[in-house]
Amino acid sequence: MDTEKLRLPRSRQANERLHAMIPGGAHTYAKGDDQYPEHLAPVISHGRGAHVWDIDGNRYIEYGSGLRSVSLGHAHPRVIEAVRRELDRGSxxxxxxxxxxxxxxxxxxxxxxxxxxxxxxxxxxxxxxxxxxxxxxxxxxxxxxxxxxxxxxxxxxxxxxxxxxxxxxxxxxxxxxxxxxxxxxxxxxxxxxxxxxxxxxxxxxxxxxxxxxxxxxxxxxxxxxxxxxxxxxxxxxxxxxxxxxxxxxxxxxxxxxxxxxxxxxxxxxxxxxxxxxxxxxxxxxxxxxxxxxxxxxxxxxxxxxxxxxxxxxETHSLAAAMAVQTTYVTEGVTARLHALGERLAAGVRDAAAGMGVGDHLVVRGRASNLVFATLDENRQPSQRYRTLFLRQLLAGGVLAPSFVVSSALSDADIDHTVEAVARACAVYRKALDAADPTPWLAGRPVKPVFRRSA
Missing domain, CATH: 3.40.640.10 (Type I PLP-dependent aspartate aminotransferase-like (Major domain))
Incomplete structure (x- = not known):
């Protein structure tokens, strides 16, 4: 999907409704539309496993799900079954x-x-x-x-x-x-x-x-x-x-x-x-x-x-917690998170290096908790380059404020993500060569969560 073709009219309308009723337009500041490129903040319809769909019908591979809370993937069968058992018993x-x-x-x-x-x-x-x-x-x-x-x-x-x-x-x-x-x-x-x-x-x-x-x-x-x-x-x-x-x-x-x-x-x-x-x-x-x-x-x-x-x-939340702990222990989830993260980190680093931006798109953290930094031509952290990168990822069907993995990701998901990163890095290289990412932003840059003014 080309960034010029990515349009989210229903999400834009829903964001306006959110801001009219909810301070900040979200119940967590880190989920605010100011954290995403202008007019490209998808409003989610539903999720399954490692994928989410926005109300405009676009599907994304999702990272950092639920601010790192959804580590098993959305609607995990064992968790949902445990919750359903309690719902009819009172909460x-x-x-x-x-x-x-x-x-x-x-x-x-x-x-x-x-x-x-x-x-x-x-x-x-x-x-x-x-x-x-x-x-x-x-x-x-x-x-x-x-x-x-x-x-x-x-x-x-x-x-x-x-x-x-x-x-x-x-x-x-x-x-x-x-x-x-x-x-x-x-x-x-x-x-x-x-x-x-x-x-x-x-x-x-x-x-x-x-x-x-x-x-x-x-x-x-x-x-x-x-x-x-x-x-x-x-x-x-x-x-x-x-x-x-x-x-x-x-x-x-x-x-x-x-x-x-x-x-x-x-x-x-x-x-x-x-x-x-x-x-x-x-x-x-x-x-x-x-x-x-x-x-x-x-x-x-x-x-x-x-x-x-x-x-x-609340009984169904405690049932969910017990199911999560059982799943982690019996299915070796922590090891899987690390394996997925290692594969992703290696792929992203190779893609960035291959496009000549390996010193500017930097992946850090434990494999199960990967984050990325976007650096400008002087190798300083840059919200403008972050905006460029996020725009390109969204156009590639990847929703990634971080690269924090869930165990629901498949190898195909990782491969798709790396391909989207490579395409984003090609644009990143052009912006670095021009020493100005502005032509690729199409709006205001994303903003830090903690700041004194709106």
Whole structure:
């Protein structure tokens, strides 16, 4: 499909309707039409496996499905069957359902480094509960977040540190400090500077979203330097603060037990979501019994309002989570994600190199969590070149804000994607030669999610 022939009239109309009723035109900023080339933001009709169809009738191979949450592909049979079994049995009661017992047992069997778990609906609730619990346990006010990881929560303690800080009191933001990923010395300096004030260190145990490898990350494949997480564990213990792993992305994609299961470093608390429900709304806060029980009834101290959500134990979402865990373990999904990602990364890199843009279209990250950076003629990150690249991919039937794979992808899907990338790279080369991608944009460039003005 030629970009000149790609027209999305129904999607354009639907986007206008969305903006008229929903601030930002989407319920997640990362799904906004400002993240896509102008007038080329498809509105989805339905999905099956690794494919989605927009309301204009176009079919796409989809990456990063559901902001990384749909790792098994859309409408996965085992997950849908488990959900359907619960739908006729009721979804929410005045007392706990037996499904809550079964889901907790299944989760703790899958993530044996945790001793207790509490479910919720989204990641922000879980991470904020972890922070509140750490503050209660330590009696300290400050939160130390990893500065190199892009998102932890929609709540004030984190959002106040981003460019979209409007509405967050400075007094709240001042209680959040930052440490660099991989730098134990800098982290210890921070802990000493705020001696006995920092309640917790919160970070993604392993991730990589930048355009090039950092000194702290192996070869840009998303693994921390050997000894880093263990060193962070020791620092937290020595300075009396709680170590929290945000496993929203790494959970299941790194191993069934998350990055903590892969690297063998046990946090005090950890949070899971995204892949846990394969698109159904479920998240989890897990961790040490002595900490988690502070939000329970079997301790003698002050109670912590840990998590108390109307829909946190919705039966069909917990059934989905159990089916996801079973599928990962029995079908070796994590290994498949890595194999697919390796094939895709190799193909994209070869295609980019073959078109002479190998230094400008850069693929990084763990094979199961690939991202790409688009660099300009000076090898600087460029939203304009990203726009050009996304336009060409869309015209090739590929919807890819990232290259994060799902296990539903086939080898044919990967081959088609690589072919679309090669065609996009040919146009990319022309723009680089002209030192100006403007003629290939056909509208405003895509924009960063976190920015101060609309």
């Amino acid at each position: 929410n009661f005045v007392r706990p359902s037996i499904v809550e017992v079964e889901a907790a047992e299944r989760f703790l069997d899958t993530v044996p480094t945790a001793e207790m778990v509490k479910f919720a609906k989204n990641g922000s609730d879980a991470t904020t509960a972890a922070v509140r619990l750490a503050r209660a346990a330590t009696g300290r006010p400050r939160v130390a977040v990893c500065a190199d990881h892009p998102f932890f929560s929609v709540d004030d303690w984190f959002i106040g540190t981003t460019p979209m800080s409007a509405g967050v009191p400075a007094a709240t933001t001042d209680l959040t400090v930052a440490f660099p990923y991989g730098d134990l010395a800098a982290t210890e300096q921070l802990l000493k500077r705020h001696q006995d004030e920092i309640a917790c260190l919160i970070l993604e145990p392993a991730t990589h979203t930048g355009p090039s490898p950092s000194p702290q990350l192996g070869s840009g494949r998303g693994d921390p330097t050997p000894g880093y997480l263990a060193g962070l564990r020791e620092l937290a213990d020595r300075h009396g603060c709680v170590l929290i792993f945000d496993e929203m992305i790494t959970g299941f994609r790194w191993s069934e037990a998350g990055a903590q299961g892969l690297y063998g470093v046990v946090p005090d608390l950890s949070t899971f979501g995204k892949a846990l429900g394969n698109g159904f709304a479920v998240s989890a806060l897990a961790g040490r019994r002595d900490l988690m029980e502070r939000g329970g009834l079997r301790h003698s101290g002050d109670r912590v309002f840990l998590l108390s959500t109307t829909h946190g134990a």
